[in-house]
Amino acid sequence: MRRLAPLFLACCAVAPALPAHAAEALPEKPVTLVVPFPPGGPTDAMARTLAAEIKEQLGQPMIVENRAGAGGNIGAAFVARAPADGQTLLFGTSGPLAINATLYRRIGYHPVKSFAPVILVGQLPNILVVHPALPVRNVQELIAHAKAHPGALSYASSGNGASSHLAGVLFNTLAGTRLQHVPYKGTGPALNDLLGGQVSMGFTDLLTALPHVKAGRLRALGIASAARSPALPELPSIAEQGLEGYDVSVFFGIVAPAGTPAQRLHTLNRAFAEALAAPRLRQQFAAQGLELPPTTTPEQFGAFILAQMRTWATLVQQSGAQLD
Structure with a gap:
């Protein structure tokens, strides 16, 4: 480079x-x-x-x-x-x-x-969202749950090498977790399985996730950018919840x-x-x-x-x- x-x-x-x-x-x-x-x-x-x-x-x-x-x-x-x-x-x-x-x-x-x-x-920004059945409400709780159940949590992405995949790679690196990657052929199929509970979580774009977060079908844990998003100002960034330097926009x-x-x-x-x-x-x-x-x-x-x-x-x- x-x-x-x-x-x-x-x-x-x-x-x-x-x-x-x-x-x-x-x-x-x-x-x-x-x-x-x-x-x-x-x-x-x-x-x-x-x-x-x-x-x-x-x-x-x-x-x-x-x-x-x-x-x-x-x-x-x-x-x-x-x-x-x-x-x-x-x-x-x-x-x-x-x-x-x-x-x-x-x-x-x-x-x-x-x-x-x-x-x-x-x-x-990408946003970290989980299925409501997962008993976590912030990033630190997710990390603790993932470490208590190593390899049990899966995250959906729109495909190998997509930003939604690489966001999980960075999360595992900084948090020391073992979230399992499940690639799909596009954002739509990944979102459908996340909404259905077939996968535990995902790092999807804010535009796609926002309606489901507001409707309560997904729970937002953090914004995957360096600072909070004006679209969801009450939601802390992943970085400010302990993963300094996390930014996947x-x-x-x-x-x-x-x-x-x-x-x-x-x-x-x-x-x-x-x-x-x-x-x-x-x-x-x-x-x-x-x-x-x-x-x-x-x-x-x-x-x-x-x-x-x-x-x-x-x-x-x-x-x-x-x-x-």
């Missing part, structure tokens, strides 16, 4: 800060925002919300195109091969932009060299094919920043648990991705997960 740093800085260098008057207008045709996951999930919902909002800023429509498969790699590879004209963008997440480079033997693109960063959209951001002109990147960054600053959109995203950062430049987002690659690489290696 240290060897990748100069490469990423070189990629980011194509998007220097430009004065507003230097922004280049986009061609008069729709911009395509590729979501590398199926329709209906949290990533798709966020991308469509943002695409609907940004039309005013760009002066042209933005269409969302789902290209799912291989943990996000198919959609990411499609954008990496697209013309570098700013007309085809990737709504990337921690998977294709940080985790998959270590998790998969081949991904068909390079997270650093294949893309030019545009803007960080935000981060969605999923990030979302926009990237373009490498080689996209700096002026085009500046135009896109400014448009997305203005859209993300709209009170209606900020309120909607906040209600979904998405934590919006201050406006980020392409350079800042590039540095952020590189840091995330290092963090997730460590967790993937600890998990032992490897996919073809």
Whole structure:
């Protein structure tokens, strides 16, 4: 990863800060925002919300195109091969932009060299939830119960190497527990078995878990980010309950094919920043648990991705997960 740093800085260098008057207008045709996951999930919902909002800023429509498969790699590879004209963008997440480079033997693109960063959209914390039948109400009680019953507790994930899997790996490492991982083919099946009590617990995204927590079908024990979430301010973070340094949030951001002109990147960054600053959109995203950062430049987002690659690489290696 240290060897990748100069490469990423070189990629980011194509998007220097430009004065507003230097922004280049986009061609008069729709911009395509590729979501590398199926329709209906949290990533798709966020991308469509943002695409609907940004039309005013760009002066042209933005269409969302789902290209799912291989943990996000198919959609990411499609954008990496697209013309570098700013007309085809990737709504990337921690998977294709940080985790998959270590998790998969081949991904068909390079997270650093294949893309030019545009803007960080935000981060969605994972949340530790348990089935209500489990007799624990906070993280310390869970740790005590797990140690008293080693290997008896299982946690569901959306698949090997997913953030919901790696969150459990980090938990076991910091807490000294032996939670058993049960991978599923997607968040939906994992959630169904958790709700049914076939598995004891899970580390799922806040947007998916929130309705079930509020309805009492799941019990929330902690937010899996460094600080509490505004969407559930009364719920302590896992870190403040004794696991210092615990932070497993999923990030979302926009990237373009490498080689996209700096002026085009500046135009896109400014448009997305203005859209993300709209009170209606900020309120909607906040209600979904998405934590919006201050406006980020392409350079800042590039540095952020590189840091995330290092963090997730460590967790993937600890998990032992490897996919073809």
